Amino acid sequence: MPNPDIVLGPNQYGKAEVRVVRVYRDTEVHTIKDLNVTSLLRGNFDDTFLTGDNTTVLTTDAQKNTIHSFAKEKGISSPEEFLLELGRHFTAMDHVTGGRWETEAFNWERIQVPGPDGAPAGHNHSFVRNKDDVRTAALTVEDGVEYVLGGFKDLTVLKSTGSEFHGYPKDRYTTLPETTDRIMATDITSRWLFRPGAEGVDYDAVYARTKQIIMEQFAQVHSLSLQQTLYAAGEAVLEEFEEIEDIRFVMPNNHHYLVDLERFGVENNNEVFEAGVLPYGFMNASVTRVGAEPKPKAWEWIGGFC
Numbered sequence: 001m002p003n004p005d006i007v008l009g010p011n012q013y014g015k016a017e018v019r020v021v022r023v024y025r026d027t028e029v030h031t032i033k034d035l036n037v038t039s040l041l042r043g044n045f046d047d048t049f050l051t052g053d054n055t056t057v058l059t060t061d062a063q064k065n066t067i068h069s070f071a072k073e074k075g076i077s078s079p080e081e082f083l084l085e086l087g088r089h090f091t092a093m094d095h096v097t098g099g100r101w102e103t104e105a106f107n108w109e110r111i112q113v114p115g116p117d118g119a120p121a122g123h124n125h126s127f128v129r130n131k132d133d134v135r136t137a138a139l140t141v142e143d144g145v146e147y148v149l150g151g152f153k154d155l156t157v158l159k160s161t162g163s164e165f166h167g168y169p170k171d172r173y174t175t176l177p178e179t180t181d182r183i184m185a186t187d188i189t190s191r192w193l194f195r196p197g198a199e200g201v202d203y204d205a206v207y208a209r210t211k212q213i214i215m216e217q218f219a220q221v222h223s224l225s226l227q228q229t230l231y232a233a234g235e236a237v238l239e240e241f242e243e244i245e246d247i248r249f250v251m252p253n254n255h256h257y258l259v260d261l262e263r264f265g266v267e268n269n270n271e272v273f274e275a276g277v278l279p280y281g282f283m284n285a286s287v288t289r290v291g292a293e294p295k296p297k298a299w300e301w302i303g304g305f306c
């Protein structure tokens, strides 16, 4: 007998981390796309949870097969567009009312080799992984609305000066010395929400430029706190792209501790640091537009983002 005091809450199901590598080999100059895709369906699936009746359940195996087959049939123009293909395909099915599709996209660049004139040239079919960051995308479909998130994770950056931190309250546990010159370092993870319905978006160009804007702000803003740098980066992105409505960041503060060399009679003029590991500061914020309607569905269950 079902327990009348207990109900099924929000749910989704599908296949996680489907690795798909698509090679475009129509000419001698090959191109590759390398994704790690997750597909999660939402809809009329209560029965499988409540009774094990699988009448409406499109298998997770079929979801994986669709991802592989779409890589050939539809191609992968950008991670965001590939997710839109998947989302539209699955939500056209009976019982599927929405879902979440996510991907990581690994960055491959051509290996540079001497060209015919001796100058470096990209090889036709050999690539090297650029691990500066991993691009991400996510699509949520709810109530017929498509919420598209672009993004990247783990872009590690450091500046050796141009960062201060002072003026904070001192309680009985505050021991941190104020500084007007410190190392600032972080691993930037960011996701940005495209205005639902935005047309003609060049997702690849937005990704490349957004990453560049964020790095420029990190470099050029004379920082009084990592929080200030975060906000400046978000503001600059929103100023450039009217189609982005909300940009969010996760930024650890990767502390660098000045090593006390005076013990050895040696001066340390901000030259030798110990890179800290744990714990680290942690900044997590959204930068959005005045009057923008909050879109919690776009962000729900996206790990790490407030």
Ligand SMILES: O=c1[nH]c(=O)c2[nH]c(=O)[nH]c2[nH]1
Pocket (backbone or CB within 6 Å): 165, 176, 224, 225, 226, 227, 253, 281
């Ligand atoms: O940029 C910083 N923001 C903080 O909030 C903080 N707190 C801290 O100990 N160091 C720093 N640095």
